[in-house]
Amino acid sequence: MTSGVETPNISSYKLNVTFHEDHLKQTAESGETTIWRKEKELGKGGFGSVRLERGVFGGAESVRAVKRILRASSTTNNLYIQREVKALIMVQDHLDLFVKFFGWYEDDLHFFIAMEYAPLGDLGSYIKNSKEDAHSNAITITQQLLKALVILHERKIYHRDLKPPNVLITSLSPLHVKLADFGASKSTINTMLRTQCGTVTYQAPEMQGLSVQRHALGGEYPFALDMWSLGCMVYELLTTEAPFLEEPAPEEEVSEVSWIEDGPPERSLNLAMLVDFCEERIDFPLQPLHNASVGLKGIDFIMKLLVASPEFRMTAQAALKHDWFAQLGPSDAYFEEITNQMISLGIDSTVAKSLIRAHREGPNPDKIQDILNAVGKNYISLAYDASHKGHTSLLDMLLETFKGDTKLPHTTVKGWSLLQTAAKGGHLGVVKLLLGWGANINAEAGPVWRGRTALQAAAESGNTKLARFLLENGADVHAKAAQKGGLTALQAAASYGYTEILVDLVKKHKAEVNEKPCDLDGRTALQAAAEKGQEDAVDFLLRNGAEVNTKPCKQKGFTALQAAAGGGFVRIVEILLGKSADVNAEPCDLWGRTAIQAAAENGHSDVVQLLLENSADVNAGPCEKKGKTALWAAAEGGHANVVRLLLESRADINCDRCGSTALEIAEENGHHSIVELLSGNSFY
Incomplete structure (x- = not known):
């Protein structure tokens, strides 16, 4: 079963850019162009620099911040840009909480990431230059950051470098911040925390190798890293300094000139103090909070974040519900949330x-x-x-x-x-x-392509809690699917392998396991699960009476075996053959494929071999519309290994029922190795 989190394709966000001596030219898909010129450098970091660019488009001007990252012989920088771009793409539906991403481009030496420009600066400068405002607005800032972390963590991303410079100020009245710089971010999809990353002052103890024996589970709580960092930031908002820092140097050791020009010297992390805290040899450093007149609720909030054991830190969801935020006042917080939601739209x-004002006045x-x-x-x-x-x-x-x-x-x-x-x-x-x-819980699925009832949509999204809520409130488990691309609730859950929902639908709510597919591009539950490679769902459905040889729908339909073969899911093909699946079931009339045709078309040689061993007809004819024989499909796709297997099984090399022979389609597509195979065929 998959995580349900889709990994974005970063190549689709690459900008079409040409470089010139003093500017670059960006061309949109529509053909419209923008001239971008570098204005100034905004800052430098461990992976590169950020510059301000001003663009001219149709007489109008706009600005953006562009991060430049040096290419390297190692893969480090390449991973850096991939992580940042993927994370940015995955949060673009919440632009009230995260910086806007415009796309990326590259030259021979650098990668570039184009983002929203925040002229008001970052949270680090805000704390340094507006200490009293930072203290008074700490609750508001923290709440906004928590909302951003909830979104990140729900999407299986942890930031790993949460610190004031990576939080941008986008408005001072009302105060609004956005989370930025995802270069150190990482996804927990198919991975687990293993590498050290982040800025040491805000870095969780487990990332620094502290208390390894007592907190050995730290690597299994990746999102807790961000919660520690947030705790350090809140501490700094309220006191102007992060916790666990070295004592300030004696006044006689500080140059008076440097003090005037640069301000007090920055203090580094007191690692010994942090170790003592983690090993419970000293208490939490409360005195700076008391000196800053932080209330008991604020102190409690910070202490529940700065917990040595990651498994006991508050989650972002839990932190949002802490009593500290009650000070915002429900009315102000409610309307601030609505304002931010409208901005995101x-x-x-x-x-x-203006809309909020009109609502509150009436x-x-x-x-x-x-x-x-x-x-x-x-x-x-x-x-x-x-x-x-x-x-x-x-x-x-x-x-x-x-x-x-x-x-x-x-x-x-x-x-x-x-x-x-x-x-x-x-x-x-x-x-x-x-x-x-x-609202009508059982409103019919709309006539549009892939229309869904509410329950069908919830089942397809894999939201077990929502599906159960709808079922408990009268949602019809037997509701008819839309005619085009429709799926019943059971078919939708099977398609994506949501076994908890499958069990609820079948065992508790008596869903029909063998509900027929819709006419156009439809699937039975078993066909849908087989097509997507959902082995657990296939096993569950077969154990609960699923018919293995149900005919496919009229257009683009597949039997369960044809669907699994097309996807290259060997284990499911074996299971279905073991349940007497018809290896030579006829394809549907429109865009249909036999099992061996489907496997050959997609180059799944292991499945082709398995089907041949189970008496698949190597020369089965194509369907009426857009049909393909197995050999023709393999030749068209350039799948040499499959072509060789089919020829060994005496596939008809001279068949032209697809409008041309396999040799002709291979020549047309430039598959020279297959042309040689077919031209010099010695199997006859």
């Missing part, structure tokens, strides 16, 4: 504030719609966007403001109801809100 902050739906009209928006599309992104508070405000429109909770946009849209994204809070406003 592309609404200007000034417009967002609410006045006409005035709010007038404001939205001025920026080309309307409340229905905004409600859809809020449902899609899981912005519960914004949707709550819209439903309350426009409660005179009784159709709003049932609104369908782009073929999806608000409830189905929220379920598709796995947003339980939005689903509960909409049901509370009377």
